[in-house]
Amino acid sequence: MKPEGQLNSSSDRLRDPSAAxxxxxxxxxxxxxxxxVIVAQTYAILTxxxxxxxxxxxxxxxxxxxxxxxxxxxxxxxxxxSVRYLWQRRENDDLLAASAAEVGATFNGLTxxxxxxxxxxxxxxxxxxxxxxxxxxxxFLIFVGYLALRAFTDDTQQKARWSAAVGAIGALNxxxxxxxxxxxRTLHQPPSSxxxxxxxxxxxxxxxxxxxxxxxxYFIRKxxxxxxxxxxxxxxxEAAAMGGK
Amino acid sequence: MTWRDDWRRVRAIARKDVTTExxxxxxxxxxxxxxxxxxxxxxxxxxxxxxxxxxxxxGAVWLATLFxxxxxxxxxxxxxxxxxxxxxxxxxxxxxxxxxxxxxxGNLIFLTLMVAIVVAAGIVLFGxxxxxxxxxxxxxxxxxxxxxxxxxxxxxxxxSRSRAREVLLPLLLxxxxxxxxxxxxxxxxxxxxxxxxxxxxxxxxxxxxYDLVFLIATFIAFEHVIEA
Amino acid sequence: MKRGWIIGGAAVIVAVFAWLLxxxxxxxxxxxxxxxxxxxxxxxxxxxxVRLGGQVKPGSVKWNAQTLDLxxxxxxxxxxxxxxxxxxxxxxxxxxxxxxxxxxFGTAGVFEATGLMVKHSNEYRxxxxxxxxxxxxxxxxxxxxx
Amino acid sequence: MTTxxxxxxxxxxAYAVTWIVILGYLWRLVRKGGRARADYERMAxxxxxxxSQ
Numbered sequence: 001m002k003p004e005g006q007l008n009s010s011s012d013r014l015r016d017p018s019a020a021x022x023x024x025x026x027x028x029x030x031x032x033x034x035x036x037v038i039v040a041q042t043y044a045i046l047t048x049x050x051x052x053x054x055x056x057x058x059x060x061x062x063x064x065x066x067x068x069x070x071x072x073x074x075x076x077x078x079x080x081x082s083v084r085y086l087w088q089r090r091e092n093d094d095l096l097a098a099s100a101a102e103v104g105a106t107f108n109g110l111t112x113x114x115x116x117x118x119x120x121x122x123x124x125x126x127x128x129x130x131x132x133x134x135x136x137x138x139x140f141l142i143f144v145g146y147l148a149l150r151a152f153t154d155d156t157q158q159k160a161r162w163s164a165a166v167g168a169i170g171a172l173n174x175x176x177x178x179x180x181x182x183x184x185r186t187l188h189q190p191p192s193s194x195x196x197x198x199x200x201x202x203x204x205x206x207x208x209x210x211x212x213x214x215x216x217x218y219f220i221r222k223x224x225x226x227x228x229x230x231x232x233x234x235x236x237x238e239a240a241a242m243g244g245k
Numbered sequence: 246m247t248w249r250d251d252w253r254r255v256r257a258i259a260r261k262d263v264t265t266e267x268x269x270x271x272x273x274x275x276x277x278x279x280x281x282x283x284x285x286x287x288x289x290x291x292x293x294x295x296x297x298x299x300x301x302x303x304g305a306v307w308l309a310t311l312f313x314x315x316x317x318x319x320x321x322x323x324x325x326x327x328x329x330x331x332x333x334x335x336x337x338x339x340x341x342x343x344x345x346x347x348x349x350x351g352n353l354i355f356l357t358l359m360v361a362i363v364v365a366a367g368i369v370l371f372g373x374x375x376x377x378x379x380x381x382x383x384x385x386x387x388x389x390x391x392x393x394x395x396x397x398x399x400x401x402x403x404x405s406r407s408r409a410r411e412v413l414l415p416l417l418l419x420x421x422x423x424x425x426x427x428x429x430x431x432x433x434x435x436x437x438x439x440x441x442x443x444x445x446x447x448x449x450x451x452x453x454x455y456d457l458v459f460l461i462a463t464f465i466a467f468e469h470v471i472e473a
Numbered sequence: 474m475k476r477g478w479i480i481g482g483a484a485v486i487v488a489v490f491a492w493l494l495x496x497x498x499x500x501x502x503x504x505x506x507x508x509x510x511x512x513x514x515x516x517x518x519x520x521x522x523v524r525l526g527g528q529v530k531p532g533s534v535k536w537n538a539q540t541l542d543l544x545x546x547x548x549x550x551x552x553x554x555x556x557x558x559x560x561x562x563x564x565x566x567x568x569x570x571x572x573x574x575x576x577x578f579g580t581a582g583v584f585e586a587t588g589l590m591v592k593h594s595n596e597y598r599x600x601x602x603x604x605x606x607x608x609x610x611x612x613x614x615x616x617x618x619x
Numbered sequence: 620m621t622t623x624x625x626x627x628x629x630x631x632x633a634y635a636v637t638w639i640v641i642l643g644y645l646w647r648l649v650r651k652g653g654r655a656r657a658d659y660e661r662m663a664x665x666x667x668x669x670x671s672q
Contacts, residue, residue, distance in 0.1 A: 022659075030645060037641070041634070057626050063637040086469050103644075110640045117633045121626050128590060134423070141420035148416055152409040162403045165466040166417060169399075172462055172486070173421050179493050180424040180451055215641060222648045229655040236662045438521060454489045461482040 022228035025221045033214035040211040044204025057121055062204055064114040066212040067107050068136070074104025074216060075139065078146075079171035082164040094160035095231060097167055099223035101146050103216060108140045135178040142170040156234070251343050258334075258347025262321055263354050272320070273355065280313035280363040288370050295372060302371035303433045307389070307426055309363050314356055314393055315415055318401035321352055326405065335471065345398070345467040353394045360390055373437065381445070382436050388452040389429035395456065396421050399463040402470055428452045505573050507549040511584075524575050525554060525584055531568040547572060547584070554578070558586035566591050 044062045081097035084090070115133065116126045127133060146166050153159040266272040287305040291297055325331045334344060364386065367373065376382065397418055404414035432448035505526035511518050525547055533546035543558045556574055566572070566589070575588035 034641070034645075056630060059630055060633040063633055067637070086466070106640065106644050110637065113636050113640075114633050117629055117636065121629045122591075125590070138420045138423050141416075145413075145417040145420060148409075148413060149403065149407065152407045152413055153403075154408070158406075161469045161472060165470050166400075166403070169459070169462050169466060170421065172458065173424070175490060176424050176451075176455055176458070176493070180427050219644065219648065222652060226648065226652050226655045229652075229659045233655070233659045233662045236666050240662075240666065451493070454493055458486050458489050461486055465479050465482050 022225055022232060025218070025225045029214070029218045029221070033211065033218045036211035036214050037208070040204070040207035044208055048201055048204055057118065058201070060114060060118040061201070062208045064111065064118055065205060066209040067111040067114060069209055070212050070216045071104055071107040071111050071136075071139070073213075074100045074107060074220070075143065075171055075174070077220070078104060078143075078167045082167035082171075085160060085164040086168065091160065091231065092228070094164060095227040096220075096224050098150060098163060099220050099227055101143050101163075101167060102223055103219040105140065105143045105147060106219075107216065108136065108143065112136060112140060131178065135174065138177045139174055142173065146170060156231070251340060254337075254339050254343040255346040255350060258344060259350035259354065262348065262351030265324060266317075266320070266351075266355055269324075273358065276313050276317050276320075277359050277362045279316065280309045280359055281366045283309040283312055284363060284366050284370055298371045299373060300434075302367055302373050303430050303437065305371065306363055306367040307430055309367075310356075310360055310390075311393070311419070311422065311426070313359060313363075314397055315418065317355055317359070318352060318394075318397040318418075319405050319410055319414055321348055321355075321398065322401050322405035323410070341468050341471055342464055344471060345402075345464060348402070349394060349398050352398050353391070356390055356394055357387075360386060376437055378436055381449075382433060385429055385432045385436065385445075385449060385452070388449065388456060389425055391456045392425035392429075392452065392459065393422060395459050395463055396425075399459075399467065399470070402467065424451065424455050428455070508547055508552040508554040509549055511554060511578060512552050519578050519580055522575070522577055524573055525556070525578075525586075526571070526573040527554075529566070529568055529570050529572055534568055543589075547574065554584050555582065556584045556586050558589050560589075 041062060045059055048059060077100035078097045081093045081100070085093040085097060112133075115136070119128070119133075120126050146163055149166055150159055150163050153162060284305055287301070287308065288298060291301050291305075322331070325334070335341070368375070397414075400417045400421070401414055404410045404417060407413055428448040428451045432445045432452070435445040435448070505524035506514075506518075508525065508527055511523065511525055527547040527549045530546040530548045530553060533544075535544045537543075541559050543560070544555065546553045546555050548554075558574065558576075570591055573590045574584060574586040575590075576584055576586040578584050
């Protein structure tokens, strides 16, 4: 909104690049989160009894459902920081939104693959054009478009503004796609709640969700760190090229 | 700045776009004939079964509109960029949203003409029987075209200025258009048939809601996108 | 653009979302017809593409593995519709399961299915001793047909 | 019995896919991070060297 403001902030960085030294993400967070996933999966597999209709197939729930939750959470982060970027024009908000988008797209792809692997034995089909499946696929495609837009735009300011707009509007589309395909046809069961889930499954699902949340936090932080480093390097290179002896 | 001035700007941009497109050789004629060509190809691909063709007619018309629409949207900004007219346009006094509104209006007129041709061709080629309730069918078409034009113009304003515009616009636009496509085709099919499941009304309301949400959202976001 | 316009626009968007999510829209669309609803349509329901949902009537499944010919009855507790389908059914398809079939209701009173989907409920629990696995589908179908 | 055996394959496939994606993305991040860090340090050193002269 204020072009003077953004000029100031970038020239500040040009003056002193070390002031914006990006923080280092501890590798221990990676070990802890990966370890948490191993523990949670082992616990869930060992404690859950065979399900009435599905038998042991129910165990795919422990990876499929948390992956879907993390997808939505990541894209919510994209939406929030995209809107804040358009509002306040802080460069770091753009980088964080982009990091969350890449992580979210990864989890989104994983959710889709796991859903197909589960759907084949449970429903008899790899894919149906049903509410959950279609909207999850559309979500994936929207954020693939987002990442492609970033890849094909060179100017950093333009990249930030455009991807923030695409991220915010894309996220806005998600509930509508979900509603529309829900009316269209439905096969995927409604979301389970503790009331419809045997307590012996609930605990395992919660543990797995927490473990995958840790993984997601590590992924986004690490990706953000990389984005900050790359941007800081670019700024220094620009300053050097402009004759900042 | 009064409303009257803004409206004049919007009209001027729209008129300029429409006249240049209609005059240019590569403009309206080629885009419209692409739409009809896609219809013919779909008709051939779907085989000679008359019943199957009739069932597929709605989807075929919408797909042909979509593909030729993408060309039209990209052109509306590309022409501006090639002649270097976008920068001076941004320098004119007055609010930025009028540029978007002008482009929107221009594309809407352009696409309405094209849809009219594609639909006429579709009715003939696919042997569609026009139902008694044809005004609502035109309403569905209009709502669908508005949704298509709003998002298409918005994304084209970015994609046409990026490095890979031919790929990027469909990549960004098509997933966003899923609700429009779904609502428009389901409602049209229901209106063409007996509407046993009573779904047309709900889909039309979804289209209205969709058009409204994205009209507002793109107007808010356009200012950030167009900044040089 | 003026801040007032942005806030007003955002408010309208939120209002439209609220209308979509909580408004009466959902009640106007049925995902599938139950046998009772389909039969109530009389001749209007014949020969047009519809989706039919319900429970596979226990004991009604006739499966011919040679000709891949599948016949069963879909019931909602009140009325029943015989369904004919070709091709191997999903693995989870069995007596008492929830199903959604796509196709057309023929004049002969048989539903010719072009698609067959098993509808799993959102309930996950190990079978209780002595409980039939399909018991819970009765409640599912009742919920869906309300 | 045969269905139970084939179900096991699906379960194994699901967990394998999960781990391939998680570890694959982790590997990508670590490598990309190392490169970005090295580029940054090199550039920062270059800059401070220029300044001190």
